[in-house]
Amino acid sequence: MDPALDHLYEAAIIETIRRFEATGSPVITDGEQRKYHNFWTYCVDGLENTTPEGFIIPFSAGHSRRMPMLKEGPFRYRIYADYYLETAMRYTNLPVKQAVISPSALSLMYPPHEIEGYSRDQFIEDLLNEHETEVRRCLHKGAHKVQIDFTEGRLALKIDPTGRLLDSFIDLNNMALSRFNSDELSRIGVHTCPGGDRDSTHSADIDYSQLLPKLFQLKAKNFYIAFSGEKDRLRILNMIRAHLKPDQKVFIGVTSPINPEVERPEHICDLILEAAEFIPVEQLGTTDDCGFSPFCDDISTTRETAFAKIAARVQGTALASSILSGIAQSCTS
Numbered sequence: 246m247d248p249a250l251d252h253l254y255e256a257a258i259i260e261t262i263r264r265f266e267a268t269g270s271p272v273i274t275d276g277e278q279r280k281y282h283n284f285w286t287y288c289v290d291g292l293e294n295t296t297p298e299g300f301i302i303p304f305s306a307g308h309s310r311r312m313p314m315l316k317e318g319p320f321r322y323r324i325y326a327d328y329y330l331e332t333a334m335r336y337t338n339l340p341v342k343q344a345v346i347s348p349s350a351l352s353l354m355y356p357p358h359e360i361e362g363y364s365r366d367q368f369i370e371d372l373l374n375e376h377e378t379e380v381r382r383c384l385h386k387g388a389h390k391v392q393i394d395f396t397e398g399r400l401a402l403k404i405d406p407t408g409r410l411l412d413s414f415i416d417l418n419n420m421a422l423s424r425f426n427s428d429e430l431s432r433i434g435v436h437t438c439p440g441g442d443r444d445s446t447h448s449a450d451i452d453y454s455q456l457l458p459k460l461f462q463l464k465a466k467n468f469y470i471a472f473s474g475e476k477d478r479l480r481i482l483n484m485i486r487a488h489l490k491p492d493q494k495v496f497i498g499v500t501s502p503i504n505p506e507v508e509r510p511e512h513i514c515d516l517i518l519e520a521a522e523f524i525p526v527e528q529l530g531t532t533d534d535c536g537f538s539p540f541c542d543d544i545s546t547t548r549e550t551a552f553a554k555i556a557a558r559v560q561g562t563a564l565a566s567s568i569l570s571g572i573a574q575s576c577t578s
Contacts, residue, residue, distance in 0.1 A: 513561025
């Protein structure tokens with residue numbers, strides 16, 4: 246990152262936090278303003294032992310994103326996300342959720358061939374150690390929740406319809422999650438979506454039924470699931486109900502960042518009430534389907550639209566909470 250731009254990033258963070266607070270959201274983020282290139286490779290961008298010829302992520306709009314590829318060991322993060330968290334917490338008293346990238350996403354950095362003197366097994370051990378370090382640093386700094394971005398879950402099924410790649414991702418992420426105790430896991434969540442970049446996705450054509458049963462095998466206690474952009478929502482809610490464990494909570498996406506239309510709070514309220522017919526209220530929360538600008542050059546969604554959508558989410562959630570509270574009171578009176 247160019248130090249000359251540091252004051253601009255700082256200003257962007259401050260403005261983002263102020264506008265996020267103004268939406269009334271009880272938990273905020275810094276908008277990932279400082280993650281430079283993107284949410285996926287922020288922790289490894291600029292590593293000298295990588296090349297740019299890594300894994301390609303194709304999007305339906307016709308463009309693609311490319312990961313760096315590891316050319317020699319050892320694997321180490323260049324920056325941990327608690328750096329962003331610490332900055333954000335200086336400017337707000339509200340709880341802050343911090344997003345981090347999953348081990349499974351970064352596992353795609355290892356080349357198809359074996360790196361001489363640095364086996365894949367050693368890479369995986371180093372990767373898990375770095376991920377654990379990042380999550381623990383965020384928890385120690387006071388993150389309200391640490392959200393592990395697992396956008397590659399649905400993409401894995403597109404790459405490998407047999408499901409073996411997805412299974413390997415689930416196993417790897419569970420190896421990471423198993424390093425945390427129950428109290429720590431209560432502050433850790435997993436996000437899944439079909440991707441969102443320049444008003445397009447990388448895997449919306451993959452049926453959720455292939456992912457959700459595996460997703461809830463993860464040892465996390467919180468799940469952030471893209472939902473509002475899905476067509477067959479009742480079927481998805483049925484799947485969530487079938488696989489959600491009693492100690493898990495699901496936050497359904499009620500706004501679509503790649504849809505330019507701002508959702509009405511009443512529409513969001515209806516989505517939540519619909520979900521509450523399938524998911525116990527105490528296990529139900531709301532979120533946005535995905536990040537609003539996950540890559541530094543994605544300007545398809547304006548800041549005004551993003552914050553209007555967040556405000557609508559807050560208002561719609563409040564409407565639904567009021568209705569559901571009234572129903573609960575009438576049932577016990």
